[in-house]
Amino acid sequence: MPFNLLVLACVAYVILLFMVAFAVERRAAAGSARWLRSPLVYTLSLSIYCTAWTFYGAVGYAARSGLEFLTIYLGPTLVFIGWWWVLRKLVRIGRQQRVTSIADLISSRYGKSNLLGVIVTVIAVVAATPYIALQLQSVTLSFEVFATAATEGWAPPDQGSTAIWVAAGLALFTILFGTRNLDANEQHTGIVTAIAVEAVVKLVALLAVGIFVVWGLAAGPADIIARINASPISDWQLQPGRWVGLTLLSAAAVMTLPRMFQVLVVENADERHLATASWAFPLYLMLMSLFVVPIAVVGLQLMPAGANPDLFVLTLPLSQGQGGLAMLAFLGGFSSATSMVIVAAIALATMVSNHIVMPVWLRLRPASAVSGDVRRIVLMARRLSIAGVLALGYAYYAVSGGSAALAAIGLISFVGVAQILPAMLGGIFWRGATKAGAALGLTLGFAVWSYALFLPSFGPDAVISARVFAEGPWGIGWLRPQALFGVQGMDPLLHALFWSLVLNATAFALGSIVTFPSPLERVQGAAFVNVFDADTTAPQGWAPGRAEPEALLVMAQRILGEEPALSLFESAARAQGKAGYLPDPTAQFIEGLELRLAGSVGAATAHAMISQLVGRATVTVEDLMAVASEAAQIKEYSTRLEAQQVEVTRTARALREANEKLTKLSVQKDAFLSQISHELRTPMTSIRAFSEIMMEGDMPQSVTAKHAGIIHDEAIRLTRLLDDLLDLSVLENGAVQLNLDLSNLSEMLDRALRAASHTRPDRTFTIERDLLAEAVFLRTDADRLVQVFINLISNARKYCDAAQPVLRISVRHKAGRVTVDFIDNGSGIANDSQALVFEKFARLTDQNRAGGAGLGLAICREVMANLGGTIAYLPGQGGAAFRVTLPLRLEKAA
Amino acid sequence: MSVRKPPLFLARRSYRRRRLRDAARLLPVFGGFLVFLPILWAPAETGSRDTAPDGIYLFAVWAGLIVVAALMSVGLDRGSAEDAAGTEDEA
Structure with missing residues (x-):
């Protein structure tokens, strides 16, 4: 296998990844990347859990400690099939609060505390640095394998220069695709897809080597079982403590590793993808570990004594003259290492820039939250952080000399990040968890981990003197790094895991119980713990009206970019029923803006920046009064309705009475008419009768006069009656x-x-x-x-x-x-x-x-x-x- | 010729869905038990050549858990989607 061909293949592979990432980014920008964010891609991107430590190291681990390597994959399996417990909640919180990293999650939960952000960032960086060094080492070692096997031409380059080239190349790739934009959700479609491709490559490579070993070198499964029983691996005895401890440790790590959190929560495009990943990711892990023991067993048989079992995946095919297979295995290992480094660098850089660089910069130049070009600063901080993280990894590799066994470093790193677990689980399930408790627990856990596991891993006399190991600091026996509080004879890793987590969780719980949380902590705590309750977007308590919309817009433009900020403001203004780009700075709007900014620079920084423009974050008496007056308005409205109802009833009653009166009047009118006709008729009758008698004539004068007098009287009576009636009618009409x-x-x-x-x-x-x-x-x-x-x-x-x-x-x-x-x-x-x-x-x-x-x-x-x-x-x-x-x-x- | 009894529960689907969630919560506990079971075998004095059977057992458990999780994830996913659509109890 010519070495230059290997380099060529490597470069071609990297160019392919570049192209994939680039094409995907372009399609995503065009808005047609829907299929790229499928559950399959999500599951495959989770495979960054399987680093070069898995790819090469698992075989070495199996060669040394039998089946114990399985615990590293069984732990995550249990976590994923139990996704309904924790992962679902984490993903929901991450999406609702626009969490950008695990440090951001912890900081946001505990009242957007930057102190916690810094602590978690420090833990993550310290724990991840050896891990990154490990990846560089594995790539370098695999290059070396090919170099020593090269028969002609190229002299193998020395280890240091290979590592530095790999580190620089990875930094370039990460910076190019990891910091192209500062988009709202901190998602990197291109990189995630490239990682999914790498996941396929490493799975195919490991399966290919495994199949070659089982059916090529051995005679199928039965032969393999026989070989396993005959091999020294079977001398391994299951150690109950390590078995349980490592399973739980890996279960914790899969949730708290910054790179896992990045792909699991931050890069999650759809919560429903988790349902698929709940079984597909364990399946991936199972396939990755399926052939580990056969490869280790056959490797131990066939390879010369003293060969590094960590490299069997590569050296076994090579020794059998399978150049192509070895090349595939090499690319698989290369993929494992690069994908882990890229994601870890992005996750760590986000944390460093959001929780360390930005707050320091804001502290130094408070005015620049509005006037400075924040966007450029954030991107620059992130690029420098990526370079810094990789430089740290390289430095660690260079200093440690790359000699330690791969597996040991991986587990040490796991214990380090597991310190975040109590604060994280406490934060999402326990409303009483406070910032002070979390800070105390994290600090204590980190200190114990450093003292009992991390620093001793450099070996006696490297950082901690051999005397301290033997007698304890200042001769205090119960403080010996690997026998704390007199617990002796325990495996050092388990010892450190046990004490760090016990002390961490105790300090966290006691600290939370004793201290009192700030209002913001309580609000955030409720929002996190009750994330599945409908409408838990708790009021953040921004006092409305104090911020200038224009100042907010200027700041948002500096972080989100001009176009997204303008469209955000315009849509907010439209939602408020206003034209133009400047919505009223209501509490709701400012809260939404803060969430959006938090997606770019983290909750703590976003909160600090908004605070500078808006003022203190408290629920003011005015807010409460506004709420109260709203209630009062509703009450008043209902009272008004009630009054109207009464009014209507009254009117109806009045109408009914009027109707009755009208009916009565109609009866009266009829009576009046009959009465009046009677009154008119009586005089008329007598007038007619007497006038008829007089017409017959031949009556004495006296009788005629008498009759005429009666007629006259009756006529007068009639006239009076008519006069009275006229008078009454005039008076009744009011026309008098x-x-x-x-x-x-x-x-x-x-x-x-x-x-x-x-x-x-x-x-x-x-x-x-x-x-x-x-x-x-x-x-x-x-x-x-x-x-x-x-x-x-x-x-x-x-x-x-x-x-x-x-x-x-x-x-x-x-x-x-x-x-x-x-x-x-x-x-x-x-x-x-x-x-x-x-x-x-x-x-x-x-x-x-x-x-x-x-x-x-x-x-x-x-x-x-x-x-x-x-x-x-x-x-x-x-x-x-x-x-x-x-x-x-x-x-x-x- | 038997007369079918009317179902005792009206909201059968949502009841099933809630029990499925209970099962999803129980699965990791059950899985943990199966994974930790070899601890009890290990000290057996039957000789030390049990790496291969242990491995086969563990992979079998692993595959079983994956299959069960895959079967449940379909129902859980559909359930949460229906919850999101606001059709919690459609009798």
Whole structure:
């Protein structure tokens, strides 16, 4: 296998990946990348869990410790088939809160605390650096394999330069595709697709080698089982502690590794993809581990003693002269290493730039949140971070010399990131978890991990002196790095895992219980824990109206870019019913903007930037009042409706009453008509009868005169009746003309008494008057009022049945009104008739005696109504009594 | 000729869906039990040549869990999609 051909294949492969990523990015930009974000691509992208550590290292692991390597894949399998517990919630939270990294998740959950963001970032970087070094080492080692096997030509380059070339190439690729845009969801379609391609390559490569080993070198499965039983691998004994511990460790790591979080949560395009990944990813892991033991067994048999079992995947085909297969295996290993490095670099760079570079930069230049070109700074920070992460990895590789066994470094890194687990699970399931508790737990766990596992991994006397290992610092025995608190004889890895997580979780729980969270923490805690409850977008409590929309727009443009920011603002303005690009800075709008910015620069930074423009983040009394007044408005509206309802009921009742009255009036009208025809008919009958008698002639003169007198009387009666009717009709229609003038009440009574004396002149009446009280001037229509008086007085003259009739007229005036009472000493009117006397044609006694049409009192009532007064019967006065009430000064414009 | 009894539960589908979710929550616990079971075999004094059977057992468990998870994921996915569409209980 010529070495230059290998380099050529490598370069061609990288160019292919470039092209895939580039084409996908272009299609995504054109909006036609729907199929690219399928559950299959999502599942394949998750395969970055299988790094070169899996590809090469698993075989070495199996050669050393038998089936124990399976724990690294069984743990994630359990997590994924149990996706309904944790992963579903993580993905939902990640999408709802626009989480950009695991550091962002922790920081956002605990009140957008940047301190936690920094702690998690530091843990992630420290834990990932050896892992990146591991990938560089594996690529370098695999190059070396080919170089030493090369028979002609090219001298193998030295290890250092290979590693540096690989690191630089990866940095270039990552920067090119990882920081092209600062899009809202921090998703990288191109890179994810390229990784999916790499996932297929590494699976196919490992399966191909496995099939070659099982059916090419051995004689099928049965032979392999026999070989396994015969091989030294079977001397392995399952260690219960390590078996359980490593399974749980890998289960924790698959959720907390920054690169896994990146593809699992951040790059997730659709929550439903998780349902497919829940079984497809375990399937991928199973296929990846299926041939590990056979390759290890056959490798141990066929390869010379002392050959590195970590490279059996490569060296076994090569030793059998299978150059093509070896090439495929090499590309598989290359894919494993590069995909892991790319995603890890992106994830770490996002964390470093969002939680360390940006906050420091904002602290140094607070004004630049608005004025500076944030977008350029963020992208630059991210590019530098990617380069920095890879440089760190290379430095670690160069310093450590790449000698350690691959598997050991991987597990150390796992324990490091597992420290994030308590804060993460506590954050999404326990509302009481606080920032202080999380910070305490993370710090303590990280410290224990460093002291008990990470630093000792450099070997005695490298960082920690051998004396400390043996006797503990300052001779304190129970602080020995690998025997903390006197726990001895435990596997160092398990020992560190046990103590770091126990202390971490304890500090986290106790710290959370003892401390008190800030309002923002409580709001975020509720939003995270209750993410599946409908509409949990809790109010963030931005006070509306304090920020200038224009300043917000300027800031958003600096981060999101000009076009996206403008369209975001325009749609927000349209949603508020405004034209143009500047929506009102309502709490809702600012909250949405913060979420959108958080998708680019992380929750803590976005919160800090918005805070600078808006002010403090508190729920103000005004907000509460606004909510309260909204409720009050609704209440008022319902009250108004109720009032309207009452009004309608009242109107309906009034209408019903009016209808009843109209019906009654109609009956009255009929009665009136029949009455009036009767009244007209009686005089007409006598007139006709007497005139007929007179027409027959031959009657004495005296009889004729008498008959003519009767006819005359009846005609007069008819005329009076008609006059009364006309008068009443005029009065009832209110069309009467009033001649208002000042007149003396006494004089008016005199006139009335004089006129009424013609009625029954045979009777002598004693009139009692109070002349002093009568001396009052009224502004009224004197003639009409006298008409009323005449009527009352003549009625008294007509009906008073006393032997010595007395009529008392008393006058009083009170509060601008004058009352005139006419009281006689007769028997009065019976109680049940009192209401009828003012009705038309009401005659209480027989008609002949009265000699009237019965319209008098009806006319009086109408006259008084026209004069602004009333007339009423006064009961209980010892006789018939009528009270006329009228205003002293009638101001009617007539 | 038997008269079919009316179903006792009206919302059978949503009831089934909730039990399916219970099953999805139980699956990892059950899987954990099966994965940790070899611990109890390990100290057996029947000689140390049991790596191959252990491996076959573990891969069988693994494949079984994958198949069960795949079967359940279809129902779970459809269930959550229907929930999202707001048709929680269509009798």
